[in-house]
Amino acid sequence: MINYNIGAKIRGIVRNIEFYINQAMADLPISKGQFEYFIVIHQHKGLNQQELARLMNVGKTSVTKALKKLLEEGLVYRKVNERDHRNYGLYISEKGQPLVSFFKQVSGQISDTVLGNFKQHELDMLLEFMNRMSDNSQLLADSAAELQKNSLPINKNS
Secondary structure, three states, X not given: OOOOOHHHHHHHHHHHXXXXXXXXXXXXXXXXXXXXXXXXXXHOOOOOHHHHHHHHOOOHHHHHHHHHXXXXXXXXXXXXXXXXXXXXXXXXXXXXXXXXXXXXXXXXXXHHHHHOOOOXXXXXXXXXXXXXXXXXXXXXXXXXXXHHHOOOOOOOOO
């Protein structure tokens, strides 16, 4: 297969977007990583920490760490789930609401800039291709454990 250096292109796009986000968020009390959790909480009002970990594809420790800052800053709050009192739902607080508008503005600017000169059919195709690439890349993640079992006979300590 021809090497199209797609990974380098994707990393470049991500780097540019992250740079923009970091600059836009420079004066905010949360980091880019916490921003991602904040947005998922906004999009899935009332989800619990386990659901958040699943949606973010991270471990419980990462969720706990990010939530600690969001809770300390008063941008997110927990509320007991009425159906299951052992669970707590996560919600954006009143203090966090202005950030929702700000984040929508930043997200819109990113989308408009990165995707602005694409026609609708091209965007549809791009999404289809990205979904297929995502599914294909999951095969790599799923097979990573197998790599550990069959790793090269090279000692890391050598």
